[in-house]
Amino acid sequence: MEVLAKLNSPVMYLICGGIVLLVAIICMVFAVRAYRAGKAIGINVSKMKRVIIASATFAVLPSVGILLGVIALSGSLGTPWPWLRLSVIGALHYETQVAEAAAEAVGMEKLSASAMTASSFSTIALLMSFGIIWGMVLMIFNGKAYSTKLVLPKPETVETNGKKKKLNLKAFGDTAMTAMFIGLVSAYIASYIGQIVSANGLFTFTGSWLPLAVACVSALAMAGFLLIREKAKADWIDSFSIAGSMLIAMTAAIFLGKIG
Amino acid sequence: MEQKNTQYEAYLSATHKLGRWLTVLVLILLLAAPFAIGLFLGAMPNLAAAAKAFLGVGLVYLVSGIVEYLIYVPMLGAGGSYLAFITGNLINMKIPCAINARDIVGVRSGTPENEIISTLSIATSSLVTILVLAVGVLLMIPLQPVLQSPTLQPAFENVVPALFGAMACKYYRMNRTVALIVLACMSLLFIFVPSLIGSTSMMVIPSGALAIVLAYLAFRKQQKAGGGL
Known part of the structure; x- marks a missing residue:
């Protein structure tokens, strides 16, 4: 002590x-x-x-x-x-x-x-x-070298309507970042699904469902925020939508936790 | 225009210089702290035991650190990366926060705007964390029963699912097909190999790679059809 x-x-x-x-x-x-x-x-x-x-x-x-x-x-x-x-x-x-x-x-x-x-x-x-x-x-x-010398690979040539052209890899940069992020999020959501189904043995369906339920509530709340933003043209809501969705989902977790 | 480019180049170059030196400083302080504490407590760290434990668990984090560096530096840019690696909590806060900020103001990756926005985002979120923790530590005694009350436990145990649920809704809309395929593949993997559930942060690598390959195939198809993105 x-x-x-x-x-x-x-x-x-x-x-x-x-x-x-x-x-x-x-x-x-x-x-x-x-x-x-x-x-x-x-x-x-x-x-x-x-x-x-x-x-x-x-x-x-x-x-x-x-x-x-x-x-x-x-x-x-x-x-x-x-x-x-x-x-x-x-x-x-x-x-x-x-x-x-x-x-x-x-x-x-x-x-x-x-x-x-x-x-x-x-x-x-x-x-x-x-x-x-x-x-x-x-x-x-290596920070400077890696972040400044990040070069795109040689663009692949594709044939469009009989004409050869190079792929615009620069335009793929944003898509790649979004895809990487989708991969990150999917790994976590999938782990919640795997947890329900096989956490206590293959296909026993006895694992905790709370993380997946919380993620679903958060996704629904986010969908609500996105809908409000689009319908009311309220761009300012973007600044609070993630925090708001998390708050709603975490509050839901308190109640869902009592059921589970 | 040229003047702006020169200003930006100067900013970037200074950011690398500053980032490198400050990272060295923080690293030295972090590694020196256990020895300083050892001096204060009258017992220095047992290097043999530390090495043994590092071989047991630290090697995993060596691989994970290299992967995080390779994946996240292109996302965060220079300033954001130096700050993110100094302040930590990358997956559960810094990366989603920077990506969210980037999308809110609609900047493209690899641009000067992305560099500035991601640095601002990571600096702000790090300061908020430092502030919340400092206030929390100051108020530790009155806050402890509230934060640790059994009623609130399910909420705080599910911060990460709440974060990723909201992010999934936002980003799955951008590329539904890729999201669906990756989610299905990863779910099957976790269902059939449940031991991987404990290593989810490592499973981000195959998941991200699959998503990028699928997105590239779709992009290639679109460009072939003469569309472009």
Whole structure:
């Protein structure tokens, strides 16, 4: 328990809070630079303001979810360290898994405050930090080359009405990004379907249906927002439609959770 | 026009320089923090145990980190990528947030507008997360019973399904055929190999690849027919 008291001490808040503050400043610097550059190259200021409002409203609910991750980990790791991890670089699904694995590696049966020693904690903290640095490392060494030298492959030649022409691959860029995103979303929705059908054995249909039900409610709410936008020509609704849909779906989850 | 291009090139070049140095700084601080904490606690990290645990679970995240880098940098542009990799929570927040922002204002990928919009979007969402977590940590004691109340648990356990449900509705409309085929294929995969459910973030790779191949075939067909997109 003495270790947990130390993990929640002002020194820990100072170390972790200092890094969080630095990252907040970095975000502000990037935002201000982007805003100024956007103005300089002629992007409509109201467009940029819409992006800021939409992104801010979008981020609130997932951030509360991330806060729950901090609360969940604070019981065993104290509050400042999970706060740092989930404010900077961390990912909700990653932190818990790695902390558990690191706890096992240092000989703890499970991640818990009662079994935590100073040495276990610093080892767990190191692994949590080291395990997820790869995106940053690649950006340091190859970020410029990769993002500026991203070249399109040689365009394929197709025959149209007897005439040969090259495919306009530049026009495919947006379609590819949308497709990639459809792939990302589909992987998650499909996992909810797989969970219902086979989570407890092939075709047992005993898995939790709540994630899929919540996704469906959210999709329906989104459809409602899109309909309102189209019928009432209310473009402003775009800034709040994702956050609104999530709020409706999460409220529904409370009631659906009682049934399930 | 040329002046604007020059301004943008200068901005981009400075963004890379700044991004690289700040990423190095944050990386050093993050790796130094466990040792600083070790010094404070009077016990340094056990490097052998950390290496053993890394071989067990960290290697998965090495592969996942490389894949995330390869896939998301083209989506986010330079400034957005530096920020996203520093602040984390890519799949459950930064990527959907940036894509949503891009679509709201209708910018095309690979353009200067996309670079600016995605940087603004990721910086804003990161600041909101930092703020929510800071307020949450400050109010930890009064907030804890509310946020952890059993009544609210189903809501907070389903943030990601709520996010992806809304995004699915928005993006499936853009390419219904691709969405339907990919969703069907991935559902069958998860149904027949349920052990993959725990590795959904990795399954984004085949799912995304399939979606891109299908979209390319449709695009090729359309261009062949003389349509163009």
